[in-house]
Amino acid sequence: MSNFFRNLMQPRLLSLKTAIALIVLIHLVAGAFLLRLEFNNAPELYFPKNAPASVLERQLRTEFPNDEMLISLFSGSDLYSKEFLAALDRISQRLEKLPDVDRVFSVTNVDHIAGSSDGFTIERLIDPKKLDNTTAQERKTRVLQDRFVPGWLAAKDGEALALVVRTKKLSESRQRATIEAALHNAVKAEKLEGKLVAVAGPVALDTAEMRSMLHDSMIFIPLVVLLSLGLLLWVVGRIPPVIIGAVAMSTVTISCVALISAMGKPYTLVTAMVPTLISAYTIGNVLHLYAALQRMRNDGSDNAKRIMVALESVRNPMLFNVVSTAAGMISLVLVPIPPIQVFGVVSAFGTLIIYLVLVYLIPPLLVEYDRGLWPKNTGGFAWTKRISYGIARFSMRHAGWVVAVIALLLILATPQILKVQSESDLLKFFDESHPLTQSTRMIEKRLVGVTALEIVVDGPGRDAFKDANRLKLLKSVQDWVKTLPEVDRTTSMADIVEEMNWAFSGEKAAARTLPGNNKLLSQLLLIYDGRDLQELVNNEYQRTRILLNVNVHGAKAIRAVIEKIDAHLAKMDAPGITWQIAGSGRLFSDQEALLVGGQKNSFAGAFGQIFLIMFILWRSMPAACIGMMPNLAPIAFIFFVMGISGIRLDMATVLIASVALGITVDDTIHFFHHYFERRHKGCGVVFSLARSFDESGRAVVAISLLLVAQFLLLVSSSFQPTSHFGLLTATGLLAGQLIELLLLPALIVLWGRLKLRHRLIAV
Numbered sequence: 092m093s094n095f096f097r098n099l100m101q102p103r104l105l106s107l108k109t110a111i112a113l114i115v116l117i118h119l120v121a122g123a124f125l126l127r128l129e130f131n132n133a134p135e136l137y138f139p140k141n142a143p144a145s146v147l148e149r150q151l152r153t154e155f156p157n158d159e160m161l162i163s164l165f166s167g168s169d170l171y172s173k174e175f176l177a178a179l180d181r182i183s184q185r186l187e188k189l190p191d192v193d194r195v196f197s198v199t200n201v202d203h204i205a206g207s208s209d210g211f212t213i214e215r216l217i218d219p220k221k222l223d224n225t226t227a228q229e230r231k232t233r234v235l236q237d238r239f240v241p242g243w244l245a246a247k248d249g250e251a252l253a254l255v256v257r258t259k260k261l262s263e264s265r266q267r268a269t270i271e272a273a274l275h276n277a278v279k280a281e282k283l284e285g286k287l288v289a290v291a292g293p294v295a296l297d298t299a300e301m302r303s304m305l306h307d308s309m310i311f312i313p314l315v316v317l318l319s320l321g322l323l324l325w326v327v328g329r330i331p332p333v334i335i336g337a338v339a340m341s342t343v344t345i346s347c348v349a350l351i352s353a354m355g356k357p358y359t360l361v362t363a364m365v366p367t368l369i370s371a372y373t374i375g376n377v378l379h380l381y382a383a384l385q386r387m388r389n390d391g392s393d394n395a396k397r398i399m400v401a402l403e404s405v406r407n408p409m410l411f412n413v414v415s416t417a418a419g420m421i422s423l424v425l426v427p428i429p430p431i432q433v434f435g436v437v438s439a440f441g442t443l444i445i446y447l448v449l450v451y452l453i454p455p456l457l458v459e460y461d462r463g464l465w466p467k468n469t470g471g472f473a474w475t476k477r478i479s480y481g482i483a484r485f486s487m488r489h490a491g492w493v494v495a496v497i498a499l500l501l502i503l504a505t506p507q508i509l510k511v512q513s514e515s516d517l518l519k520f521f522d523e524s525h526p527l528t529q530s531t532r533m534i535e536k537r538l539v540g541v542t543a544l545e546i547v548v549d550g551p552g553r554d555a556f557k558d559a560n561r562l563k564l565l566k567s568v569q570d571w572v573k574t575l576p577e578v579d580r581t582t583s584m585a586d587i588v589e590e591m592n593w594a595f596s597g598e599k600a601a602a603r604t605l606p607g608n609n610k611l612l613s614q615l616l617l618i619y620d621g622r623d624l625q626e627l628v629n630n631e632y633q634r635t636r637i638l639l640n641v642n643v644h645g646a647k648a649i650r651a652v653i654e655k656i657d658a659h660l661a662k663m664d665a666p667g668i669t670w671q672i673a674g675s676g677r678l679f680s681d682q683e684a685l686l687v688g689g690q691k692n693s694f695a696g697a698f699g700q701i702f703l704i705m706f707i708l709w710r711s712m713p714a715a716c717i718g719m720m721p722n723l724a725p726i727a728f729i730f731f732v733m734g735i736s737g738i739r740l741d742m743a744t745v746l747i748a749s750v751a752l753g754i755t756v757d758d759t760i761h762f763f764h765h766y767f768e769r770r771h772k773g774c775g776v777v778f779s780l781a782r783s784f785d786e787s788g789r790a791v792v793a794i795s796l797l798l799v800a801q802f803l804l805l806v807s808s809s810f811q812p813t814s815h816f817g818l819l820t821a822t823g824l825l826a827g828q829l830i831e832l833l834l835l836p837a838l839i840v841l842w843g844r845l846k847l848r849h850r851l852i853a854v
Contacts, residue, residue, distance in 0.1 A: 104398075104454055105451055105452070105454070110454075114342055121345040121348070124353050128349075129352070130357065132297060132301045133262055133263055133357075134675065134678070135262055136430055137428055137682060138681075139428065147671060148674075151547065151673055155627075155629070156193055156626050157193060157258055159292075159675065160256065160257055160293060160294065161255070161292050161293075162289075162534055162541060163255075163256075163274060163287060163290045164253050164288050164290075164530070165287055166250065166286060166288045167286040170249075170252050170286075171231045171234075171249075173222040173227075176222060178283055179254060179281075181281060182274075183197045183200055185277045191270060192257070193257045198240060198245060199217045199219045200215060201240065202215070202216070202622070202623050204587070204621070206593075206594040206598040210595050210618060216233065216234065216240060217234065231249050235247075239582070243580060246537040250537075251538075255292075256274065256294070264297050267301075268298045271295055275287075288533060289529070289530035291533075291541055292541050296518070296527060299525070300360060303521070303809075304363050307808050311808065315371065315805075318800060319370060320336070322374075322797045326797070327385070329461075331460050332381055334460075335453060335461065336381075338453070339453050340374055342444075342452065343369055343441055346440075346441070346444050347437050347440060351365070356430075356433045359430040360430070361431055362437065364746070364813075364816055368750065369442075372445065372798075373448075374797060376409060376413070376445050377453075378794050379408075380401065382405075383404045384457075387400060387401050394462055402450065402454055407764060408765075409449065412757040412760050415705070415756050416442045416756070417438075418439075418697060418700035418701050418704060419700070419701060419754075421439040421700075422435065422694070423438075423746065424436060425692035425693045425696050426685070426690065427688075478792050482829070483781075486832065487777060487840050490838075493833050494838065494841065501724065501727055504727060504731040507730075508731050508734055509734070511730050513647070513740040514646060514647045514683070514741065515645065515682055516646070517644065519811060520811045520812055521810070521811065538579075539580040539640040540641045541640070542640070542644055543638070544639040544673075545636045545637060546637040546670060546671070546672060547635075547673050548637070549669045550634070550668060554633070555633050556633070556635050557609065557632050558609060559605060559611075561668070562584070562585055562605055564665055566605060568659070568660070571659060572637065575656075577648070578641055579641070581639055581640075582638040583627060583635065584628045585605060588605060588615060588616075589604055590603070591615045591619060592606055636673075639676075646679055646683040647683055649680040650683060653672050653676075690740060690745050693745075694748050694749060697752050698719070698723075701752065702715055705719065705756075708760070708763075709763060709767065717835070717842060718756075718760075721759060721838075724826065724827070725751055725824070728823060728830075730748075732822050733819065738815055738818075741812075744819060747823060751824065755823075755824065755828075759835065763783075765779075766779050766839065780836050784832075795824055799824050799825045801821075803818075805817025805818075806818045
């Protein structure tokens with residue numbers, strides 16, 4: 092083990108054949124894993140399996156159907172014609188044959204309770220086999236007079252009809268995409284494309300997210316790579332180092348994506364950000380090596396020795412860079428949302444692979460293929476050197492003012508930072524012009540909200556809800572919930588029992604109530620032969636549920652509805668009855684608490700680990716504190732931008748703080764490394780700083796420009812997670828670089844003055 096670490100810290104130059112063989116082997120092995128990579132952004136992936144809501148959800152689905160729907164809305168002038176209704180029924184039958192579909196609801200296949208000579212009967216609302224016996228107006232009237240259909244399968248004015256597909260319990264986005272595609276194919280086969288005006292619901296949402304994620308990956312990953320190589324060419328001014336940099340980037344990135352597959356994890360909306368981040372960070376570390384090579388352009392050594400000496404000058408700070416960055420990334424495992432944890436593990440792995448690739452595999456390629464002279468005062472390095480040295484010189488001359496102004500700006504920004512709120516609203520991942528957004532608005536305007544909640548009610552034992560008084564209690568809760576403005580529709584077994592009582596009593600309006608005694612209730616339940624009731628109460632009549640359609644989508648807004656209901660239920664005097672809130676809406680709302688708590692833990696973990704690494708590296712508490720200060724400022728700037736722009740803390744933006752802290756600390760390590768090298772040789776503070784910025788500044792500024800340009804490219808995405816990730820990462824890194832160049836020299840100068848003053852006082 093000691094030999095391993097000795098070789099790790101003092102690597103030797105591999106032979107060209109060995110380096111190329113390892114690079115090819117990595118690509119072949121990683122390529123094999125890539126063939127098994129699963130693309131999946133299913134909502135279930137984001138729910139911790141041990142969370143209370145997840146446990147309850149699994150229990151419920153053993154007794155009751157899934158609440159995931161695909162809702163399609165049809166509009167036109169002849170919706171109640173024989174031809175349209177027959178076509179709608181054929182679409183329903185076609186979709187019900189799909190293996191992942193549980194049930195399809197339309198006006199042609201739902202139950203309708205009606206009175207009969209011997210009590211009541213269960214029949215189809217619109218029987219497609221009896222369309223010749225009625226007129227279009229009679230059918231419309233029958234639909235609108237039904238108790239359950241208006242607002243669910245038909246607009247309340249009758250001018251639109253819906254077809255609702257309820258799925259079985261799904262685990263993959265691919266399954267949802269297949270169902271949505273089957274709907275469109277069925278509609279096309281019946282030539283009803285002109286009447287289909289909206290498709291929405293959880294199935295459509297997951298499909299749209301997956302489609303946007305794959306689109307962004309296919310578009311932006313190649314663009315980021317091309318931009319990286321273009322900027323790399325501008326910085327170094329020569330072709331061979333650019334090609335070798337591309338090899339490094341490919342080797343690291345393909346290893347990271349392959350690790351996702353090797354872990355048995357899917358490629359999700361969150362992990363889709365790994366290739367962009369890792370490729371950018373790889374090029375950043377490549378630039379540090381290239382800056383060292385550029386500094387040694389005239390040392391007179393042979394190519395191999397020159398490259399190894401250059402590598403030796405950056406190896407230690409590079410190692411601490413990747414370790415500190417890995418610490419920032421791995422802290423994301425403290426966010427209890429599985430895809431974010433996978434992102435953290437894979438990104439941490441990627442940063443460590445960067446060190447191994449640049450220290451072992453790239454030098455032999457440089458020795459063999461990069462024999463030209465590096466330019467002295469041309470290319471991007473010349474410009475970045477002037478920028479870094481100019482800003483640092485200003486900071487050293489006006490150290491007190493720089494620190495005071497930055498502190499004042501931080502104080503002024505605090506109100507905006509405190510305005511940042513957590514809110515996950517998956518619909519807001521898309522802009523207002525997106526078909527999914529427009530479809531959801533239309534469906535919620537014509538029908539009901541698409542967010543599903545349910546109140547799960549458990550009685551004291553078997554046949555608990557064959558008791559008329561308990562059923563009345565259930566109905567009272569349902570009636571209260573209906574008064575909430577966020578709730579568009581409620582359904583419970585009490586509704587069906589009331590409808591049976593109404594039909595059994597000769598369809599008298601006054602009889603549309605719950606039975607007054609247990610005997611009549613038991614009689615109604617005995618003769619009921621439909622299938623809707625069994626979806627609302629279990630076979631033992633011990634557990635039942637109230638289904639809610641809610642018209643809000645954000646986690647915080649859903650949580651507010653849940654809290655209102657919980658507060659009302661807490662006041663209920665119902666011995667033996669327990670109440671729980673469940674459904675996909677509950678699962679989604681619970682993510683907010685996980686997200687906020689996870690963000691705090693993740694940042695605290697990243698900060699603590701990186702601070703400890705810097706303390707170990709410099710063996711000085713003041714140096715570690717000074718090193719951390721410039722790296723906290725860009726995070727404050729990120730939250731300032733979020734505050735003034737209204738960007739919320741969600742699945743994508745929760746990554747930013749740990750990512751930004753992990754990356755920006757790299758520059759600090761390089762500066763401090765060269766600074767302390769000269770201080771240990773007896774050089775003064777100002778001279779050591781000046782030489783440190785002369786050596787590291789050109790690479791640091793070049794890296795920042797490259798990273799900022801790459802992430803700004805993502806801002807052009809119409810998919811908000813990609814756009815926000817790009818915007819906030821770019822602004823954070825830009826602010827981090829500027830503050831690093833301004834604040835770090837100023838703090839070191841003031842620290843030097845303070846130590847000098849203490850020595851004079853001691854004398």
